[in-house]
Amino acid sequence: MSDDGPTAGSGVVLVHGIGESGSTAEQLVQQWLPALQTGLRTAGADELADQLVAGPGRLGVQMAYYADVFAPYEAANAMALATDPDLTEAIGQLTQQWLETAATRSSDPADRTAAQDALAFGATEESLWDTLRILSDALNDLHFFRPGVVSAAGFVDHALREVALYSANAQVKTAVQQRIRAAVTPTTRVVVAHSLGSVAAYEVLQEIDQPIVLLTLGSPLGMSTVFYERLTVQPPHVPACVTAWTNLADPDDLIATHLDLAPYFPPAPGRTVQCISHQIDNGADPHDPVRYLEHRQAGAAVGAALTGP
Known part of the structure; x- marks a missing residue:
């Protein structure tokens, strides 16, 4: 089956954060995709940015939507x-x-x-x-x-x-993770997760065995008691399937309680992949996923995932 088939899934899976109940998956993709293309161009990947489209396929982008849960x-x-x-x-x-x-x-x-x-x-x-x-x-x-x-x-x-x-709430957590798991197919090369979505995506990736690049934005993964100690896999570590993990955090983003996640998520047993965190400036809207995606570091992470072996 071609990787552009209707059930093939997308090369880029986006995972939104909290407070998106007023939007649809399609609306969120239309907001995030131009920002991701800007990030790719900023990273010098103009041709790849032009090829990225909403929908299925190796260079397709889709949103793992769970707000209605x-x-x-x-x-x-x-x-x-x-x-x-x-x-x-x-x-x-x-x-x-x-x-x-x-x-x-x-x-x-x-x-x-x-x-x-x-x-x-x-x-x-x-x-x-x-x-x-x-x-x-x-x-x-x-x-x-x-x-x-x-x-x-x-x-x-x-x-x-x-x-x-x-x-x-175990039922809510399971339902959110099921939405993300359904979006990650053999076509998927990179998961881009914002805010609460980064927590859910991290847990899903612990159960996946295909190579995945992870990009987290404004992540609260290191937040003690609320998330960190409640993660399914203890002690927490970089998911074994992750071949590269880039984390972006604005110092004024209060949701990202820890700007550097590396001390909290060492490499998986027997692996060497580390979480690389970058402090960036999102201006007046420090937690906005669109502003995060426009940065060079976001474009570089996605570009490497889509052009790598």
Whole structure:
């Protein structure tokens, strides 16, 4: 069967992050593909950029879409938070770590001060709910989470719900990973994963035995307790199928709690492939996948995957 056949799959599989319930897979591909082409051109791969298309084939691009998986759970989640300690714990851990990242790394002095104050104030509360209220209110006030900085209205609410559900609900986690696994076919050469999608893609790649290049963008994979200690394979390491792993992180991207993932993901047993992290500048929208993809490092990683042996 030709690798351009209707069931062959695509050479490039994209995996989106949180807060995409208002978009479709096709819309996301149309947003990401031009940015990926820009990254390829910036890396000197103009001809390859011109050949990349949406759809199946060796130079085809498709989105592993999973945002709709959360829909049946989100409506009930508000009530579940009051009774489900796993969800409440996950939201508390996530909120705490985002504020800790802002307190130590944000380039906005006001954000650093606000995060430090909220963490100190929240630590004085005996009630978990009072602590969560203080911390979540502080997150909403950070410059990073204001409209125009993160491209989604109500991003904090979306993030808290979706990350908590993925982290603590086995059915949600399985369903998300199944979507990604279905998109990775023998044609696939590179997986490009953003935000929460990088966590799910990493877990899927632990079960795949074909060579794959991995590009992660704004990844929270190193986030302790919420993700890192909950990964299926322990201790975590570079998936054995991965022939190269490039990780891009903007220092102002609070979702990427650790800018360098190499210390947390050593080579797989018997392998030498390491995660290579690059700190880049996404300007006014530090977590935006489109801005990440436009960088030379993103284009170089994808270009090498599609032109290599």
